Amino acid sequence: MASKPVLTPKLIVRALLIGAVVIALTVLPAFIDSYTLRIATGALMWAGLACAWNIVGGYAGYISFGHSAFFGIGAYTTAILMQSNIGASFFVTLLPAIILSIAVAVAIGGPTMRLRGAYFAIATWAFAEMLLQLATVLDFTGGTAGLSLPAYLNEFFFYYTMLIASAASFIGVWLLIERSRFGFRIKALRDDEPAAESLGIRTNLVKVQSFALSAAITALFGSIYAYWTTYIDPYSVMGPEITDQMVVMVLLGGLGTVWGPALGGVLLWITNRYIWSTFGDTVIYLPILGVIIALVVLFLPNGLISLIVGRQRGKELISRILGKL
Amino acid sequence: MDLFLQTLVNGILIGGILICLTIGFQLTFGVLHVIDFAVGGWxxxxGYTAYWLVTLAGIDPFISIFLVFALFLLIGRGLGPLIYHVRTSRYARPDLMALAFTFGIFLFMRGGALWLWSYNSRSVDSVLSGQFLSLGPVTIPLMRLSAFLxxxxxxxxxxILLYxxxxGMAVRALAQNHDHAGLMGVDVKRVSAWVYGIYTALTASAGVLIATIYSVNPSVGIRYTLFAFFVAVLAGLGSVGGVLVAGLALGLLEAYVATYIGAxxxxxxxxxxxxxxxLVAPKGVLGRGI
Known part of the structure; x- marks a missing residue:
């Protein structure tokens, strides 16, 4: 019986490629100015957020329109704990932020994930809007005026924090979903829920686990973001634009793939910043996002990543588009 | 007591408009099996079309509403085949793809409106603005009454069209079973496209009434998408009859909360x-069926 070769050429190429990307990302801050560094930090954050959304939206097949709620929970937990009357240090606030987001995810995910796709989408959206309204009327969230955090103006710190958080998210998702039994369960329930259940998979448990994992990562980035921007208000950390971007980044990159969200997140964030620096605001960015979603759904349902790896090559895509005209 | 009665009347008047807002949405779900996120966008x-018609051409919203209806009937009829295409495509999850597609349309509308018309709220003036009808202790703005009617x-x-x-018979047949309706000679694609057109026309007309009573700005869309969802979920997704009760329920809920707890x-x-x-009744409180 021939054993499987440990190092196939394909694996070596892949390992070299990943190594090169890691080294490039580590040394990048030495070569760019602080403005570009901020954009790179943002790109890392959005790639990580897209990765988080993809766990529920792409792998479990439940489209959530409420992830801004978890981003906001993370941001507000950090902001509130770092106010001068409590004065916790930044890293201490991460744990309560993550625990709170998991608790909320279990509390709302448990009941709502029993509902099928569309109902889940509506329920998460209603929940996020409810939390947004709550943040505007409560006192300890600062209402519409928002909260200021102690400023820590070290761009390198935030770049590397985002880099570690983002890399940890991708590696975690890759290990958990592409290299473990959990991954088989979650994909089985996406493809056919009754069939998965009949094979003994506790689908409700798996769904809630994936939702909680996704929420925890989202909250982590919310915490870092709050400390990074030093000022938050309900719309900047819980507004619908946050969820909008996460959804579009994953759809564009490729639903249910490991690297699709990274591709979509980085590309769209750079586009966002480019538009911002060209036009002075990002208003035109929203309709562009809308058009991208519609086009991806119509012509590229497997996302950009499918052009690089997988079944749907560019040539085939062009013939598909031409065939529809 | 007077305040209670006044709130009751306000709630019913707004509820009537919410019925008009949601009824097409329900029809679309019943026939096309699409949850349209863009309902607030329409x-x-x-509302904006009525604003421009009264500002540029001086057409009163209570007249231009018929123009808006016709215009959006055509727009929706044009967009309908695309929605139908996405919903019936051979993707892994066409229902989620359709959801994402309408989400994209909604984002396009909201972003486009922000880009073109900025954040400012615009009010739509009518000859009926500021006129009141007094019935004992209750004062009814004539505009709200006309909008309700x-x-x-x-x-x-x-x-009437449906029944x-x-x-209408073809639409009801489609709502029951696409394949069987097709076998009975119903042009599934064409009827679906018209249903989408009727939905956008009804929703845009409700938008004219809402803009006339309150005002319109690019972010009202999210609010009304959620209102439509609320009414639809309460009625049971796809139930057109249930909307009559659920729409009034939301109108009353909002009115009483605004009066007694705070807007x-x-x-x-x-x-x-x-x-x-x-969570409690995902299938709706009022049962389903067209």
């Missing part, structure tokens, strides 16, 4: 209630 665009007229029109015409809590309580209804 509301907003209807028009909304009821449109909704009644839809019911008293050949086209800034009204959205919070509406969303909270929607969330609870979804």
């Amino acid at each position: 509301t907003m665009l209807g 028009l909304a009821m007229l449109f909704s009644l029109g839809l019911f 008293r015409s050949r086209f 800034r809590y009204s959205l919070l309580i509406v969303f909270g209630t929607l969330y609870l209804v979804l």
Whole structure:
């Protein structure tokens, strides 16, 4: 019986490629100015957020329109704990932020994930809007005026924090979903829920686990973001634009793939910043996002990543588009 | 007591408009099996069309509403085949793809409106603005009463179309079973596209009425998408008849919360209630069926 070769050429190429990307990302801050560094930090954050959304939206097949709620929970937990009357240090606030987001995810995910796709989408959206309204009327969230955090103006710190958080998210998702039994369960329930259940998979448990994992990562980035921007208000950390971007980044990159969200997140964030620096605001960015979603759904349902790896090559895509005209 | 009665009347008047807003949405879900995120977008665009018609051409919103209806009937009829295509495509999850697609359309509308018309709220003036009808202790703004009556007229029109015409019979057949309706000679694609057109026309008309009573700005879309969801979920997704009760329920809920608890809590309580209804009775409180 021939054993499987440990190092196939394909694996070596892949390992070299990943190594090169890691080294490039580590040394990048030495070569760019602080403005570009901020954009790179943002790109890392959005790639990580897209990765988080993809766990529920792409792998479990439940489209959530409420992830801004978890981003906001993370941001507000950090902001509130770092106010001068409590004065916790930044890293201490991460744990309560993550625990709170998991608790909320279990509390709302448990009941709502029993509902099928569309109902889940509506329920998460209603929940996020409810939390947004709550943040505007409560006192300890600062209402519409928002909260200021102690400023820590070290761009390198935030770049590397985002880099570690983002890399940890991708590696975690890759290990958990592409290299473990959990991954088989979650994909089985996406493809056919009754069939998965009949094979003994506790689908409700798996769904809630994936939702909680996704929420925890989202909250982590919310915490870092709050400390990074030093000022938050309900719309900047819980507004619908946050969820909008996460959804579009994953759809564009490729639903249910490991690297699709990274591709979509980085590309769209750079586009966002480019538009911002060209036009002075990002208003035109929203309709562009809308058009991208519609086009991806119509012509590229497997996302950009499918052009690089997988079944749907560019040539085939062009013939598909031409065939529809 | 007077305040209670006044709130009751306000709630019913707004509820009537919410019925008109949601009834087409329900029809679309029943026939196309699509949850249209853009429902608030159509509301907003209807409001803006009325605003421009009264500002540029001086056409009163209570007249231009018929123009808006015709215009959005055509727009929706044009967009319908695309929605149908996405919903019936051979993707892994066409229902989620359709959801994402309408989400994209909504984002396009909201972003486009922001880009073109900025954040400012615009009010739509009518000759009926500022006129009142006094009935004992209750004062009824004439505009709200007319808006309510028009909304009821449109909704009644839809019911007549559905239950008293050949086209309506085809629509009801589609709602029951696409394949069987197709075998009986119904042009599934064409009827679906017209249903989408009727939905956008009804929703945009409701948007004209809402813009006339309150005002319109690019972010009202989100609010009315959630209102439509609320009414639809309470009625049971796809149930056209249930909308009549659920629309009034939301109108009354919002009115009483605004009067007795405070307007800034009204959205919070509406969303909270929607969330609870979804958990307790996801299939709707009122059963389903067209």
